[in-house]
Amino acid sequence: GAVVSQHPSWVICKSGTSVKIECRSLDFQATTMFWYRQFPKQSLMLMATSNEGSKATYEQGVEKDKFLINHASLTLSTLTVTSAHPEDSSFYICSAIRTTDNSPLHFGNGTRLTVT
Amino acid sequence: DAKTTQPTSMDCAEGRAANLPCNHSTISGNEYVYWYRQIHSQGPQYIIHGLKNNETNEMASLIITEDRKSSTLILPHATLRDTAVYYCIVRLTYNNNDMRFGAGTRLTVKP
Numbered sequence: 758g759a760v761v762s763q764h765p766s767w768v769i770c771k772s773g774t775s776v777k778i779e780c781r782s783l784d785f786q787a788t789t790m791f792w793y794r795q796f797p798k799q800s801l802m803l804m805a806t807s808n809e810g811s812k813a814t815y816e817q818g819v820e821k822d823k824f825l826i827n828h829a830s831l832t833l834s835t836l837t838v839t840s841a842h843p844e845d846s847s848f849y850i851c852s853a854i855r856t857t858d859n860s861p862l863h864f865g866n867g868t869r870l871t872v873t
Numbered sequence: 874d875a876k877t878t879q880p881t882s883m884d885c886a887e888g889r890a891a892n893l894p895c896n897h898s899t900i901s902g903n904e905y906v907y908w909y910r911q912i913h914s915q916g917p918q919y920i921i922h923g924l925k926n927n928e929t930n931e932m933a934s935l936i937i938t939e940d941r942k943s944s945t946l947i948l949p950h951a952t953l954r955d956t957a958v959y960y961c962i963v964r965l966t967y968n969n970n971d972m973r974f975g976a977g978t979r980l981t982v983k984p
Contacts, residue, residue, distance in 0.1 A: 761916075763916070791972050793974075800958075800960070800974045800976050801911075801917070801960075801974040802974075803973050803974075848914070850916050850917070852916075861907060861919040861922055862907070862909075862972060863919060864917045864918070864919075865916050866915055866916045867914070867915065867916045
């Protein structure tokens with residue numbers, strides 16, 4: 758079945774530094790990728806939607822200059838958390854979808870970000 | 874906001890069928906119903922989806938009411954490894970921006 762690989766699975770960084778998270782679709786071309794964040798015991802919150810070759814669409818309340826999303830190819834999207842702060846510590850999850858048909862969304866295994 | 878409502882939590886005895894309900898009363902004619910589950914600290918796992926007919930695969934069955942305003946995910950023989958949070962989502966196939974999750978149902982399978 759379709760596989761989405763997310764890297765790294767966990768990262769610890771110091772406050773003020775930037776962290777890049779990669780999301781790859783391994784066996785299909787993803788026209789659209791989604792980025793979510795999840796706090797403990799809460800549901801996934803959609804942060805942004807990215808389409809290959811165009812700018813990401815951010816959800817209300819998500820700072821686009823802080824959470825930089827690049828979707829340069831049909832198999833790779835990256836999320837960069839810039840100038841990270843402790844409150845950015847969370848579980849970040851990406852997902853990818855093949856085309857605009859009824860194919861299901863496939864998720865990466867998430868990245869646990871801890872900002873110290 | 875998510876377009877679905879689900880019970881916050883449910884328990885199920887191991888080996889018995891787990892029936893997880895989902896209300897999607899505002900669903901439109903071309904929106905599909907998708908089910909995912911999330912085991913702690915992992916990404917969500919796709920389970921099944923359907924439009925209006927009942928569906929079955931190796932993991933579960935999906936029963937959609939005739940008016941399509943609700944559906945039920947059935948795990949026929951629940952195991953301890955089925956303990957997870959189950960999410961029901963409705964989605965327009967051509968609107969890839971509409972992938973918001975509700976709170977889901979925390980299913981606990983007990984021995």
